[in-house]
Amino acid sequence: MKAKNQRLTLLILAVAAVLGAVLLGMSALKDQAAYFYAPADVTRKGVPLDQAVRIGGMVEEGSIRHAEDGVTIDFVVGDETEATIPVRFTGIVPDLFKEGSGVVAEGRFLPSGLFVASEILAKHDENYMPPELAGDKHKIETLE
Known part of the structure; x- marks a missing residue:
């Protein structure tokens, strides 16, 4: 076999191996590719109880209760x-x-349907303003 044909064969095999690895990785991650599950997704599809997941959505008005x-x-x-x-x-x-x-919570579901979060990430919109500048309109105008 000529050297040119050997290189072409090795190149084809390398491309096939990389393509196979990518397809295998995508297949393994198809259910885990979402950054978080929305409440509608959990209601519609359900989530395994023994698996750590992230949920995301809006904190409902009047729903925050502090324990003793x-x-x-x-x-x-x-x-x-x-x-x-x-x-x-x-x-x-x-x-x-x-x-x-907005909030993203990472944790696990209990059989009762309660989500026990191990980490809370608060989300802000594109209009976020640091607390130091939020009350001072003059500082905001000088930054723009």
Whole structure:
């Protein structure tokens, strides 16, 4: 076999191997590719109880309840389809966490349907303004 044919054969085999690896990886990650599950997705498809997942949505107005221990909070995450997920988190929440704001919570579902979060990430919109500048219009105008 000529050297040119050997190189072409090796190149074809390498491309096939890389393509096979990519397809195998995509197949393994097809259910895990989403950054988070929305409440409607959980209601529609369900989520395994023994698997760590992320859920995301809006913190429902009037749903935040602080436990007597001072560090545990219960709240409800909802979305535009009116589907909701009850969430419990023990720890310190981010400064941006509040009712009506976006949130991504990482944790596990209990058989009762309660989501026990191990981490809370608060989301903000594109109009975010640091607290130091939010009250001072003069500083905001000088930054623009």
